Amino acid sequence: MPSGRETTVSIPLTPTRSDLYWRRIFTKYDRDHDGRISYVELKDIIESREYDHDLPDNVVEKIMALADRDNSGYLDFAEFVDMMKHPDLKAVFGHFVARYVHSIIPHRDPIDTIVRSRSTTIFTYTDGTYEEEYSCWPPAICMIIISIAEIVLFCYDAAQGKTDATGPIAQLFIYNPHKRQEAWRFLTYMLVHVGVVHLLVNLLVQLFLGVPLEMVHRWWRVILVYLAGVAAGSLATSLTDPKVYLAGASGGVYALIAAHIATIIMNWAEMEFAIIQLLVFLLLASVDVGTAVYDRYWRHLQQNIGYVAHLAGAVAGLLVGIGVLRNLEKRKWEKRLWWAAVVLYFSLMIAGVLANIFWTSHFETTST
Known part of the structure; x- marks a missing residue:
């Protein structure tokens, strides 16, 4: 040369x-x-x-x-x-x-x-760049640990002969509208399940959805999404159905579903089968919402299913997912969407917390 x-x-x-x-x-x-x-x-x-x-x-x-x-x-x-x-x-x-x-x-x-x-x-x-980000290190164990905790607590109550959310653990952690001042219940109700089927369904779905998210986005982002859905579910339920007891991780599970939609939106160009994945998750959400509307307004069934918690968890999962999950290739419109999601999420959460604290007349009918 x-x-x-x-x-x-x-x-x-x-x-x-x-x-x-x-x-x-x-x-x-x-x-x-x-x-x-x-x-x-x-x-x-x-x-x-x-x-x-x-x-x-x-x-x-x-x-x-x-x-x-x-x-x-x-x-x-x-x-x-x-x-x-x-x-x-x-x-x-x-x-x-x-x-x-x-x-x-x-x-x-x-x-x-x-x-x-x-x-x-x-x-x-x-x-296909997104698919290359899947990694087994660090191991995706966050949702596994949460699932194990839910199983252990359920088994403890089951050993007392209580599997219908009436055991000592369930009574301590369930969201109880009469004990709203015990703020931990707005989160810990996710550890309580009514029956084995309720537990197994939540475990299967959250593991199936949560582990893949952890493999790309790491545990702390996924736990933020999950807990945001849990908190949003209890806050929304307390405002719309102030007499309802709330148990189960459905708010967190629906947050994970919506988080997958969020990451598809933010990484559309980097994902190989983005349209297929988006259609699958939209189909799941549509079936659940459609079933809820049909059962309530056409069949007039009274069910103990917290559909408001499902919806609120999904909204929180979408907004927080856009805010905290990894965006492999940032574009101008995605930055604007990020700001919109963050502002909207905090606005809704602050409004929900303040309403639960100061809208006392709304909850007087539930006081003991």
């Missing part, structure tokens, strides 16, 4: 799908964005398969030596692509090749955004 001269790398005006795919992977692992893959960054790529045990350092060194043709200590983009396609390294990088084979199946235009700077051109292939 002549000294003192800048090398110009030509990039085709119409990049191939292969170019786009490898450029996206290269950019993802080029942590310091210097246009080169270092030893540490190469190790991150190799360990991204989440092996049970990390590869020894000497193995990474051998791979680096094999791929680094100019012995610079770094891999440029061309060396990186050659390494990924090297026949002797298929056992290590085969998962990237398999992903590429999947990506060449025609479905959407792979060029979603093109980011240009003075030194380089980066093509961002966003189709």
